[in-house]
Amino acid sequence: MADVPADYGKGSGMDTAIVLFTRDLRVHDNPALAAACQLARRVVPLFVRDRAVRAGDPRQAFLAGALADLRGSLRERGGDLVVREGDPVAETLRLAREVGAEGVAVARDVSRFAQRRYDRLAEACGAHRIALKGFDSVTVVAPFALRPAGGDHYKVFSPYWRRWRELPHRAVLPAPSKVELPAGVAVGRLPGGADRAPVPGGERAARERMRRWDGSDYVEGHDDLAGDRTSRLSPYLHFGCLSPVELIGKAGVPEEFVRQVCWRDFYAQVCAAFPQIVDTPYRPGAHDEWRGSDADFDRWAAGETGVPLVDAGMRQLAAQGWMHNRARLVTASYLTKDLGVDWRRGAAHFMAALVDGDVANNYGNWQWVAGTGNDTRPYRKFNPHRQAERYDPSGGYRQRWLDRV
Ligand SMILES: Cc1cc2nc3c(=O)[nH]c(=O)nc-3n(C[C@H](O)[C@H](O)[C@H](O)COP(=O)(O)OP(=O)(O)OC[C@H]3O[C@@H](n4cnc5c(N)ncnc54)[C@H](O)[C@@H]3O)c2cc1C
Structure with missing residues (x-):
């Protein structure tokens, strides 16, 4: 089961916890969801549509599909996805008061926007005596887990890759079998437009694509423009419909592919350390x-x-x-x-x-x-x-x- 940190829920279990989904839109190998289900009797999965996030149309449409799929998976387990609109911090706190949540679990993320959101959430949870735990599940290796001598992050890929590939990976977590939502919570409406996505969003489509993609000709084919022989898993990885740990643990995945996924971790740790990367x-x-x-x-x-x-x-x-x-x-x-x-x-x-x-x-x-x-x-x-x-x-x-x- 999830490697639950000792400070989360003080080890004694809680009655109600919120899982704030951001771009970890899956039930398999989702450490925040797994930990909340392990510790709390009732779990409220929440997604807050934040108007401050200005994603382009293809991503909005993909997100709509991914949220519908996530709601379906949570309903199959007896739960639901609560959808609210507004500031994620204010909405999480509002919902926590409504359901009496003692804890909030969330995936930590690296952009300037996400880092600020986490800091604001930590402050608000602290002020209301709600336990907050961030999980480093967006990447295979957490940003700052690897540090070169004299620095907080790697600036060059090759030495990062050499150390990254030697690290053991955490165990892949199963999807929770049951999610119990408190009675009477208004679940809210999903955004529309999923049918306009260039590829179907969501964990089901991600897992199906991962299952079908064997990577056997990736080494010689990944630069073949006409052959189009890469995995095309990038939107699923971006929205967390697929766990990168589970993906690279798949049998038969070539090292060249794992190396590409390591580039993703590399840039995540660069961005975590230098969130001004977008303009500076x-x-x-x-x-x-x-x-x-x-x-x-x-x-x-x-x-x-x-x-x-x-x-x-x-x-x-x-x-x-x-x-x-x-x-x-x-x-x-x-x-x-x-x-x-x-x-x-x-x-x-x-x-x-x-x-x-x-x-x-x-x-x-x-x-x-x-x-x-x-x-x-x-x-x-x-x-x-x-x-x-x-x-x-x-x-x-x-x-x-x-x-x-
Ligand atoms: C100018 C430029 C902009 C890019 N913008 C993005 C972006 O916004 N989002 C994005 O996911 N990738 C971006 N990439 C990286 C890369 O082009 C895509 O990840 C890749 O084309 C996605 O296709 P795939 O899933 O079939 O890749 P595969 O070759 O199948 O690789 C598997 C996964 O490895 C990761 N990956 C592969 N190459 C890179 C790389 N160079 N850097 C970081 N991660 C990598 C991706 O998550 C990808 O899905 C950009 C590259 C360039 C040169």
């Missing part, structure tokens, strides 16, 4: 002056630069709310290093359009490409023509997306 160069003294024009940016965003691989990538993004990693590298490099447009504009465009848009991964990767971030070779540039010859030799990827105009 990570590397001190990095070149951060940009000459590109609005017209350059607009042509890039519309997939009309005249450079086939760049335009194909941008059109895939517009059509699917997703883009192959190789194309993300090439389009981001072209915007920043060929057109000289500020990486913040490109990153914001991606965030609005991606179904897997993720603060740590998106801004971390954009800064890496722009040369202001964690790349140890900040002046490298991806030549889009050579990249096309190498990763789209048949032209199949370019043809697929450029023919769509």
Whole structure:
């Protein structure tokens, strides 16, 4: 069962606990949910729709599906998902008073917004004598669990990866068999629009995709643009419909894939330590002056630069709310290093359009490409023509997306 910290519920059990879901929208291997179910007689799963979170349309639609799926799974276990709208801290406290909750369990997260939310929640819970426990379940390895000598986080991926891969993983937790909701709680309405998502949101779809994806040709296929042979699990990982610990523990998953999931942990610990990553160069003294024009940016965003691989990538993004990693590298490099447009504009465009848009991964990767971030070779540039010859030799990827105009 869950590795329940001694200070949570003071070890003696509680009558009622709230599980505040944020982007851990699953019942399997969910440490916050498992701990609450283990300790409390009654559990109130809560999701607060916060208008301050401005996710793009694909993510809003995916989220709607994921919440509906989560409510279904909780109902199958005798519980429900309570949905409220407003400030998550105020709504959690309001609900805690309503149901007499003694504890709140929540997944900790790394963005500036999430860190502030957690701090505010901790303060409010403290003031009302409610036990709050944050669980580091968004990543495989908690941010700050690995520290280099003389620093609080790793700035370079390779040494991080070397230490990360040696760590034992925590045990995967089963889904709770029963969730008992207190009587009389108004459960609230789910957001609509799930049918507009580019891929179905939710844990069921995530598990089905994980089950079908065996990764057997990932090593040679992950850069094959036309073959589209990556897992496409990124939106499910972003919304926590799938546990990264469970995913990499799956039998037969190649090390190259595990390494990619480690990049996700890497950027999470960078963002946890440097939440200004969204607007401030990570590397001190990095070149951060940009000459590109609005017209350059607009042509890039519309997939009309005249450079086939760049335009194909941008059109895939517009059509699917997703883009192959190789194309993300090439389009981001072209915007920043060929057109000289500020990486913040490109990153914001991606965030609005991606179904897997993720603060740590998106801004971390954009800064890496722009040369202001964690790349140890900040002046490298991806030549889009050579990249096309190498990763789209048949032209199949370019043809697929450029023919769509
Ligand atoms: C400019 C740019 C912006 C990006 N923005 C995002 C973003 O907003 N959200 C996002 O999840 N990924 C982002 N990535 C990383 C990567 O492109 C996607 O994670 C990947 O394409 C998702 O497809 P997949 O699930 O099929 O990947 P797979 O190749 O199947 O990889 C499995 C998982 O590993 C993780 N992963 C893979 N590559 C990376 C990477 N470079 N950095 C961090 N994690 C990685 C993802 O969670 C991914 O789902 C970005 C990359 C670049 C270059």
